[in-house]
Amino acid sequence: MTRDVTIALITTGEAVAQIKVPDGKTPGDAGFPFDPTKHKAFTTSAQADTARQRFDAKLGAWVDDIAKVEADLIDGIKAEAERRRMLVLSPGGSKKSVYAMKAAEIEAWNALGSTTGAILTALGLLPASTRQRKFRFALAEAARRGEANIAAAIQRFGAGADSANAEAARVEAIEQVAVAAVKAATTVAAKRTAANVNWG
Known part of the structure; x- marks a missing residue:
């Protein structure tokens, strides 16, 4: 022995x-x-x-060691939050760039007016080069689908972004609150309890 x-x-x-x-x-x-x-x-x-x-x-x-335990628990929370975000966000550099550009198109669309009719009127007044620069993804998708204008494409972009971003934002909020709770706890046991995150 x-x-x-x-x-x-x-x-x-x-x-x-x-x-x-x-x-x-x-x-x-x-x-x-x-x-x-x-x-x-x-x-x-x-x-x-x-x-x-x-x-x-x-x-x-x-x-x-309370400092080591805290760091380990926070690392675990952050890793789980990242895993959960990646369930709704696309991996890969190019796809992330595409989504960022589509998000910019949604914002540019919304900046043209408060109703679809007003937006389409304002869109029609833009020079063709400006329309192409501001809405290249929506124009490409509308053309591929045979749609008369880009309203439906922008709506699809927005629906996809809203769904993914809402879940990512929810996970981010849970992560931030949990990390703050772990940091605020004053004993190892309390820190471990705070790190027992309900992600539901």
């Missing part, structure tokens, strides 16, 4: 090694260059998770 042993510096209490030592043996027997004038050995319950824990020499135990 073996036991988990943490070796710490006597001067600072800093853990310098975690090793498994056979029962009845010393850290030196297990291959660690143990110097009793520099080191102290502590039998600990298990190998520590150094990404989330720190060694407390006064307790002789590994304890949760």
Whole structure:
């Protein structure tokens, strides 16, 4: 049988090694260059998770490090939020650029007037080069579908953007609130509770 042993510096209490030592043996027997004038050995319950824990020499135990736990929990929330956003947003650089340009076309369309009739009238007054520059995607799609004008194309762009953006915005709001709650919590247990996010 073996036991988990943490070796710490006597001067600072800093853990310098975690090793498994056979029962009845010393850290030196297990291959660690143990110097009793520099080191102290502590039998600990298990190998520590150094990404989330720190060694407390006064307790002789590994304890949760609140800053490390907070950072880990926030990273987890952000990663899950990103995964959920990507369920509704398209991956890939070119597709993102296309959606950004379509969004600009929706805004340019809405800026022309408050009703479809007024917008179509204003659109007709624009020089052909300006129409092409401002509405290249809508014009291309309307032409491909055999539509008389771009109103239906713009409506389709808007419906798709509204659906995806609403969900992305919802996930973003949940993420921001959860991260703030984790940061505000003052104990490890409270931080873990705050990180138990309801994404529904």
